[in-house]
Amino acid sequence: MQKFEVLTGVAAPLNIVNVDTDMIIPKQFLKTIKRTGLGKSLFFEMRFTQEGKELPDFVLNKPAYRKAEILVAGDNFGCGSSREHAPWALLDFGIRCVISTSFADIFYNNCFKNGILPIKVSPDDLKKLMDDASRGANATLTVDLPNQEIRGPDGGSVKFDLDAFRKHCLLNGLDDIGLTMEKASSIDAYESKLGAARPWA
Template sequence: MEPFTRLDAKSAPLPLANIDTDQIIPKQFLKTVERAGLAKGLFYDLRFDEQGVEKPDFVLNRPEYKGAGVLVTGDNFGCGSSREHAPWALMDFGVKAVISTSFADIFYNNCFQNGLLPVVLKAEEVAQLMDEARGGNHVVSIDLETQRVTSPSGKVFAFEIDPQRKQKMLLGLDAIGETLTAARSIDTYEMKRALAQPWLEEA
């Protein structure tokens, strides 16, 4: 997992509430455990028509939002079933942060495990970012160290984040990476156990 420190990227407005994980990545794209390639399924039913042709009016298909790294969304983003494929698909598409007033708990947790930053702001702040994202300048800055979001016009919004999650994001540590930081202690424990209880090693 790559460290997340600061992001300066285009923002795309998606003013829809209760976007569930099946809308983020429909079930037909869940047959793989590979993270690469999932971008093709992201918001598939919103991005494409029944013939698989891009809908030109969907925000992520519009030229001015191509390459957007920040998604500004409505309430309760990521509700529905638990799918790690949802943050995988967003990140494979190039989205590195999602800003909303609220997230479903399981999706919120999965984001941190995969390096996607979910930012919770007040309703009026999200509305401000939505409005500015519709303008000519879409670039938003997110500084995780200072916990600040800076809008295209320069307005600054503070956000809260669990200190432990923040530290792991800054260091680029998922659950496995966090465990490996204690590798030396784990090795020492296993050596001591092998000496004290050698019969456990026989199997």
């Protein structure tokens, strides 16, 4: 998993509440178990017509936001069914950080397991960040994970809280497999000891 330290990138405003996982990646795209290739279908029903043509008014179709790496979203982002394809689609599109006042628990946990930083902020801070993100080509934010700070284009900053364990995992690029591999020497030692004690096993 890619490490997350300091990210400076374009922030796209998605001022919609209760964005559920079916809006993030509709059910017809869940046939794959690969984590790649889903970005083109991210927010499919909001980005495209039924014929597959882009809807120019959707934020990620606008020239300034086509390469957005940060999403500033409305309350209760990621609600609905517990599909891990939702963070996969965001990451494959290029989104590394989602900022909102609140997230659905399963989506929130899945983000950390896939290298995406979900940040919870107050309603007042979200309003400021949404305003920053609405500046088009000038909508650049810096997300500083070591210092737990978001810096805006005008020099303003917003602090955020984060569980220390989750922060450690993101900074070191550790998903569940990576965490297990940190214990590889202990696992090898246990297996050697078990093999000596129970050679028939």
